[in-house]
Amino acid sequence: MWRKKEISTVEIRSFGPGANLCFNILVALFAISCLLPLIFIIVISFSSEHALVTNGYQFWPSQWSTAGYEYLSHMSGKLLNALGVTLLVTVLGTAINATFTATYAYSISRSSFRYRRFFTLFCLITMLFTPGMVANYIVMTNLLQLKDTLWALILPMAVSPFNIIVMRTFFKRQVNESIIEAARIDGASEMRIFCQIVLPLAVPGIATISLFAALGYWNDWFNALLYIQNTRLVPLQYLLMQIQSNIQMLSQNATQGAQYATGLSNIPKEATQMAMVVISVAPIALSYPFFQKYFVRGLTIGGVKE
Amino acid sequence: MPNPEPEMPTVQPETPEEKAARKKENRQNFWYSVRDNTPLLLFVIPGAIWMIFFFYIPVFANVVAFKDFQFDPNGFVASLARSPWVGFKNFEFLFSSNAAWVITRNTVLYNLGFISLNLIISVFFAVVMSQLRNRRLTKVYQTSMLLPYFLSWVIISYFVYAFLSPNQGLLNSMITGNGGKAISWYNAPQFWPFILLFVGTWKGIGYNSILYFASAMSIDPTLFEAAEIDGANKWQQIKNVTLPALVPLMTLMTILAIGNIFRADFGLFYQVPQNSGSLYNVTSVLDTYIYNGLTATGDIGMSSAAALYQSLVGFILLMTSNFIVRRVDPESALF
Amino acid sequence: MAKWQKVVAITGLAAGLAVTLSACGNNKSSSSSSSSKGPTTLTMYQIGDKPKQYDAMIKRANKILVKKANAKLKITYIGWGDYSQKMSVIVSSGEHYDIAKADNYAVNAQKGAYADLTKLLPKYAPEAYKQIDSAYIKGNKIDGKLYAVPVNANVYSTQVISFNKKFVDKYNIDISKVNSYETLNSALKAFHAKDKNTVALAAGKGFKVESNFDYPLGNTLPFAVDISKGANGKKIVNQYDTAQMQASLAAMHKYYQAGYISQDAATSNTDYPIASNTWFARQETQGPFDYGDFQLNNTAGKKDAIESKAITVPLKSLSQSQVFDWVVGNGSEHKELAVKVLGLINTDKTLLNGLVWGAEGTDFNKTGTDKIKLTSKYDPSNQMGAWMTGNNKNLYTTDAITDKMIKERDTSIKAAKSSPLLGFTPDTSSVKTEITNIQNVMNQYIDGLNTGTSDPKPTIKKMDKALKGAGYDKVQKLLQKQYTEFLAKQ
Numbered sequence A: 001m002w003r004k005k006e007i008s009t010v011e012i013r014s015f016g017p018g019a020n021l022c023f024n025i026l027v028a029l030f031a032i033s034c035l036l037p038l039i040f041i042i043v044i045s046f047s048s049e050h051a052l053v054t055n056g057y058q059f060w061p062s063q064w065s066t067a068g069y070e071y072l073s074h075m076s077g078k079l080l081n082a083l084g085v086t087l088l089v090t091v092l093g094t095a096i097n098a099t100f101t102a103t104y105a106y107s108i109s110r111s112s113f114r115y116r117r118f119f120t121l122f123c124l125i126t127m128l129f130t131p132g133m134v135a136n137y138i139v140m141t142n143l144l145q146l147k148d149t150l151w152a153l154i155l156p157m158a159v160s161p162f163n164i165i166v167m168r169t170f171f172k173r174q175v176n177e178s179i180i181e182a183a184r185i186d187g188a189s190e191m192r193i194f195c196q197i198v199l200p201l202a203v204p205g206i207a208t209i210s211l212f213a214a215l216g217y218w219n220d221w222f223n224a225l226l227y228i229q230n231t232r233l234v235p236l237q238y239l240l241m242q243i244q245s246n247i248q249m250l251s252q253n254a255t256q257g258a259q260y261a262t263g264l265s266n267i268p269k270e271a272t273q274m275a276m277v278v279i280s281v282a283p284i285a286l287s288y289p290f291f292q293k294y295f296v297r298g299l300t301i302g303g304v305k306e
Numbered sequence B: 001m002p003n004p005e006p007e008m009p010t011v012q013p014e015t016p017e018e019k020a021a022r023k024k025e026n027r028q029n030f031w032y033s034v035r036d037n038t039p040l041l042l043f044v045i046p047g048a049i050w051m052i053f054f055f056y057i058p059v060f061a062n063v064v065a066f067k068d069f070q071f072d073p074n075g076f077v078a079s080l081a082r083s084p085w086v087g088f089k090n091f092e093f094l095f096s097s098n099a100a101w102v103i104t105r106n107t108v109l110y111n112l113g114f115i116s117l118n119l120i121i122s123v124f125f126a127v128v129m130s131q132l133r134n135r136r137l138t139k140v141y142q143t144s145m146l147l148p149y150f151l152s153w154v155i156i157s158y159f160v161y162a163f164l165s166p167n168q169g170l171l172n173s174m175i176t177g178n179g180g181k182a183i184s185w186y187n188a189p190q191f192w193p194f195i196l197l198f199v200g201t202w203k204g205i206g207y208n209s210i211l212y213f214a215s216a217m218s219i220d221p222t223l224f225e226a227a228e229i230d231g232a233n234k235w236q237q238i239k240n241v242t243l244p245a246l247v248p249l250m251t252l253m254t255i256l257a258i259g260n261i262f263r264a265d266f267g268l269f270y271q272v273p274q275n276s277g278s279l280y281n282v283t284s285v286l287d288t289y290i291y292n293g294l295t296a297t298g299d300i301g302m303s304s305a306a307a308l309y310q311s312l313v314g315f316i317l318l319m320t321s322n323f324i325v326r327r328v329d330p331e332s333a334l335f
Numbered sequence C: 001m002a003k004w005q006k007v008v009a010i011t012g013l014a015a016g017l018a019v020t021l022s023a024c025g026n027n028k029s030s031s032s033s034s035s036s037k038g039p040t041t042l043t044m045y046q047i048g049d050k051p052k053q054y055d056a057m058i059k060r061a062n063k064i065l066v067k068k069a070n071a072k073l074k075i076t077y078i079g080w081g082d083y084s085q086k087m088s089v090i091v092s093s094g095e096h097y098d099i100a101k102a103d104n105y106a107v108n109a110q111k112g113a114y115a116d117l118t119k120l121l122p123k124y125a126p127e128a129y130k131q132i133d134s135a136y137i138k139g140n141k142i143d144g145k146l147y148a149v150p151v152n153a154n155v156y157s158t159q160v161i162s163f164n165k166k167f168v169d170k171y172n173i174d175i176s177k178v179n180s181y182e183t184l185n186s187a188l189k190a191f192h193a194k195d196k197n198t199v200a201l202a203a204g205k206g207f208k209v210e211s212n213f214d215y216p217l218g219n220t221l222p223f224a225v226d227i228s229k230g231a232n233g234k235k236i237v238n239q240y241d242t243a244q245m246q247a248s249l250a251a252m253h254k255y256y257q258a259g260y261i262s263q264d265a266a267t268s269n270t271d272y273p274i275a276s277n278t279w280f281a282r283q284e285t286q287g288p289f290d291y292g293d294f295q296l297n298n299t300a301g302k303k304d305a306i307e308s309k310a311i312t313v314p315l316k317s318l319s320q321s322q323v324f325d326w327v328v329g330n331g332s333e334h335k336e337l338a339v340k341v342l343g344l345i346n347t348d349k350t351l352l353n354g355l356v357w358g359a360e361g362t363d364f365n366k367t368g369t370d371k372i373k374l375t376s377k378y379d380p381s382n383q384m385g386a387w388m389t390g391n392n393k394n395l396y397t398t399d400a401i402t403d404k405m406i407k408e409r410d411t412s413i414k415a416a417k418s419s420p421l422l423g424f425t426p427d428t429s430s431v432k433t434e435i436t437n438i439q440n441v442m443n444q445y446i447d448g449l450n451t452g453t454s455d456p457k458p459t460i461k462k463m464d465k466a467l468k469g470a471g472y473d474k475v476q477k478l479l480q481k482q483y484t485e486f487l488a489k490q
Helices: A002-010 A017-045 A049-055 A067-074 A076-109 A116-125 A133-143 A151-157 A161-174 A177-185 A190-219 A222-227 A236-252 A258-264 A270-298 B016-036 B038-056 B058-066 B076-082 B089-094 B098-131 B135-150 B153-164 B170-177 B189-217 B221-229 B234-259 B266-270 B277-283 B286-297 B300-328 C002-034 C054-069 C083-093 C105-110 C120-124 C126-131 C134-140 C165-170 C182-194 C243-258 C294-300 C335-347 C349-356 C403-415 C429-450 C456-470 C472-489
Strands: C040-047 C071-078 C099-101 C148-150 C158-164 C199-202 C223-226 C236-238 C279-286 C306-310 C325-328 C364-366 C371-374
Touching (some): A017 B098, A076 A161, A076 A190, A133 B038, A133 B058, A133 B076, A190 B038, A222 A236, A222 C083, A236 A270, B076 C083, B098 B189, B098 C456, B153 B266, B234 B300, B266 B286, B286 B300, C040 C083, C054 C335, C120 C335, C165 C306, C182 C199, C325 C335, C429 C472
Parallel strands (some): C040 C099
Antiparallel strands (some): C148 C325, C158 C279, C364 C371
16 A cells, blocks of 8 residues: 555556556547548558449458559649648748737737737627628739739638637736836847747747648638639649549539530549548648647647646 | 726716816827837737738628629629618528528537537546556557547548448448348438537547646646645545646637537538438538528528628627626636 | 727728729729730630640630630639639629639529620621520520520430440340330349349439429429420429329339439439449430430440430420520620620631640541541540530531431431420529528438439428428419419510
């Protein structure tokens, strides 16, 4: 009894060994269930088309094949281009989004900022309604004249009002106003205070909103649908989405006659689609573990009470 | 509005002279204060400009919800001006048919289901994970649990289909293998509330549990020590130390979820059941109803009406729940 | 309170700014295109994937267009699945375009999205106007006005059941008596007995059992006019309440239960490629320019791969007349020119055949005045599809199509019956709510019924009840009233 007690004071939070094993198995089972879809997609992408047609989706296909990826290598130029666009938009967009969101949130979190009530309200109101697709389209194409440019993919998601409100709370709780006051009295400029004092304290929060922004940019296809006509500017997810919706549209109109059938024959089949999914999911899935440290810390925004 | 600190001076009756003098002073002060606040103002400006372009200007197009939209060759603004007002006619389809009750019920009930399931299961996983001995293993669990969160619904729907496909699905092969009768899953509405709740919760659990996990890990270890010394067993420690520490986050997440109670995850309810008509009674929610009804007519008046309705109800619910929480426990409120 | 006033003031200001700026934006974008004295460039939206040889194709076309109309075309392709959504945004936003494939033609035309071509078409493209079958013109008229330049192609359509000849021969199956879904039974049964792994009757999500009907609002809504022999064609009925539809659906349900139809048909997006052997029988639509089974065999990639049996009478239907319509944007600055160019695409044989067949000498060689032989380089995905370009009568034909076939084609067009619905475009703006609700009810039942998954008798009963609740009677009365008035005017 005594020895056991000693151990548990070292690892004060932990279960006893028996319970630890039980819960480990339970959590591991659930974790595996979460990994399954990815494995499943990878398996399908390596299944032969024949096996897919006769047996449907299976975890262990009767016949393996790399045809899906071979087909993709034929369109590798298009694919690489799309991947490049997605990467560029994600990196640039995330940087812009994190900067704008953090600076805005920081300003309205400062009680010495005279207009903070106004700008808080200004931001809150934007969460009340959605402006609607057509109006956004007009602003982008007529007012800003940005149709068919990379900016059309970046700007619509450049600020997230909801994250501003969350970050505002985060700054209020993480950054002590008295430190800032002290720095001000020492003659530091606002810019310096923000960069040297506030930012280091806010890294977890910023990492988290960045991850969400990055995820948003990476998975976005809708803005491309609206604003992009130049095939060189098509991002990866839109390429995937186009294939998907073309298949649905064409197979549902297949009885319209031979004309539609010719359209169908150009579309890659299931193994190829899954291969594309693998390619589009892999970068996010692989880079996420590196973010995880910050992510877990950053997610405590609003949860941690000092 | 969202401002805990008292800012306004105490309200005292002032004479007209005082008022005039203050106004004058205010006007002068305005420029001084702008100068004083310049750096912080500059910080706000990019975001504010964005909001003007991507919200305050286009949001006015929402008036189309109250109009019978007609085209004009001179562009959208002219079209709007030309379209006659129709009052709330565009909103009628959300309330008028028999289906309206079913979809509203489905949307709210499913969301309530998700809110409670998410709360219970993710807090459970978070607490368990915070108590596991091997930290590295815990990290691996978390990484894999978050994966479904990154996958799109289309992919999840393929995955679900692999289990439920009537001819080749894994479940049906298992059933027939044991001598049972194959079930046509996509035509059997009785199973779908469970399937949807399960799939929806499963996808979000990784994200939610990490949220609570992070919060649980930030609890001061001395609290556990103290509990241990007082002779509390594991369960009592969890009940009296861990859970109370998680309450603020639980409240916050619930407020946010309640604000979205009139919005359903479109992908979950459209892609996962393969938009199967015979399941509509249990899978139809506001978002899919709007989509299915309006893709054919493509009427922008009606679609903005639907969006307006959802945002408005959501906002009211969010504000109300936040208000109530602020009354009970100001620290837990969102703003 | 002061804060609120400030917010209101500033948002008001922003709105004012928005209006002025968007007005500026409009002017700027529209004036830029017509500033130069050279050929005017017309923008055109087309559905589908961009042809692989687009650059060469458009260069050939523009050479002719510059010479004959001092115009150039710039075609933007929008994918099959995206076209509807993107076009509706473009049209609603008032963006200027000159020519586009019509999307949701009747509704958008009624709301004023397209230019009125009633006078422009006969004036600026008289030749093309004369060549288009009158059923097309009639079918595209809305309240007596024409907004489209329809592509003259399969003006009538017959619904057929096509059989995979390979299986028919292999198992020696008798298909001679097939003339409806009910009479399909013995053939399907014989096939299923021999081959259980291949789907006997191909059907999936969106599959629609066709009978002798024409539809004032499209075939996904219940409203229909019976056009079979003996029916008077004056009544708007619920197609699912008619004996002929119920008989077909009952037959489908029987086939589903017997396992002739894929068990997940109601939700499946599986395509059964014509060239593959994954199916035995399927429903197809055929028109005069398919030359019987010639086009299907062509898609299948060999002769005598397919044999079809008609299940409806040939009909110049409303939907067939609007299969592919070119429209001119109401905001276009070059309406006359756009019509002229559309006229040329329909009538100038070099231009049209260049768009469809490719370049003479590389993709095809001429063997007679209107006869060509395709070379090995020819690939349909390099150019535009025939049915979505211009008048198919002006297309060169390959050697495989004999003069006899062309003659048969022309007599069959003359013989085909016209739908009484041609030219009838109901005004449904007062019942938008009801139609949306009805659409939702139909979505719930349509796939189950048409793929045979659900038992028609109880399902239709349930559906009719739901339709009633959604406002079916109101819409039916309105349609009937407008239709009777329309018929009286004829």
